[in-house]
Amino acid sequence: MKLSLNAKMVLAASAWAMKGTDAIRGLDAVFAHAHPKGGAVIIATDGYRIVVVHDGAGTVSAPSSINLTPALKKAIKAAGDDAAITTDGAHAVFEGVHYPECIGSGAHFPTYRRVVKIAIDDLKTQARASAQFNLRYVADAVAMGKALGGASEPYPSIRFTSVTEDSGALIQWTGVPHAFGILMPMRASLVVGVPNWMRPVMTAAEAKITGRKPSPKRKAA
Known part of the structure; x- marks a missing residue:
């Protein structure tokens, strides 16, 4: 060969x-x-x-x-x-x-095309959503983009696009049109949304902007 x-x-x-x-x-x-x-x-x-x-x-x-x-x-x-x-x-x-x-x-190498096809087909046919990823793998993805030429960009960036919490995410880098990545998610442990501790802050900010006082909480019957 x-x-x-x-x-x-x-x-x-x-x-x-x-x-x-x-x-x-x-x-x-x-x-x-x-x-x-x-x-x-x-x-x-x-x-x-x-x-x-x-x-x-x-x-x-x-x-x-x-x-x-x-x-x-x-x-x-x-x-x-x-x-x-x-x-x-x-x-x-x-x-x-x-x-x-x-x-x-390379005959023993797994059929990677099937994994890529599933991820790409999902992106084309389903609504996009959020997923949770291993922080070290995300850092590695950033390093990968730099190694493949993205570091030469004036504003280097990375994009993750996923479909569901269980779908692999498509990884793209600015300045790296010759490569892409697929990253499998972790089992989700984070709840999507603003933390409860932030809600009073947002309510107070809204009241300050609009002049409306926060509605009092109703007591349970």
């Missing part, structure tokens, strides 16, 4: 690849396959979030997995933005250096 992928894109995506014991599920590496209209698609997931990146200049001869070792990650961080990872059999080649056993088959 042969491939050539933007190393910075692969490195950024690897932040969302599963680490440790889930290697048997095939989530411990970054996955790549050819894009039907040209270039390559780079995907990483840990089962709770997915990032999908289009490398317009990339090439992949067959679905592949890329395992970034600490040495390879260090080399990519020190390289320029246009540096590419290529292959020599099962070895990754980066800036003339071979990294053994970093390239494998």
Whole structure:
């Protein structure tokens, strides 16, 4: 198998690849396959979030997995933005250096397209609502946007769009049209609405603005 992928894109995506014991599920590496209209698609997931990146200049001869070792990650961080990872059999080649056993088959990678399709179809057909997310994952999503190029925007921003409390949210970043993310929500523990302690403050503010006094509470019969 042969491939050539933007190393910075692969490195950024690897932040969302599963680490440790889930290697048997095939989530411990970054996955790549050819894009039907040209270039390559780079995907990483840990089962709770997915990032999908289009490398317009990339090439992949067959679905592949890329395992970034600490040495390879260090080399990519020190390289320029246009540096590419290529292959020599099962070895990754980066800036003339071979990294053994970093390239494998992508046949074992989960069917990520189904998860993405469900999330996108829900956004098109259902009313949008709020969902609750892991704070660390949200912070990671912000970092992901920066790593993929959003940091160069004059006013970088991130958008989460979800349908229900149980639906995965679509993640978009300004300045990053070549990538998007899907983040699965947590079980909701927060009640949507202004906290009870804020209601007297709002009532007092309304009375001050309108000149009307708050209505007295009725006693229970």
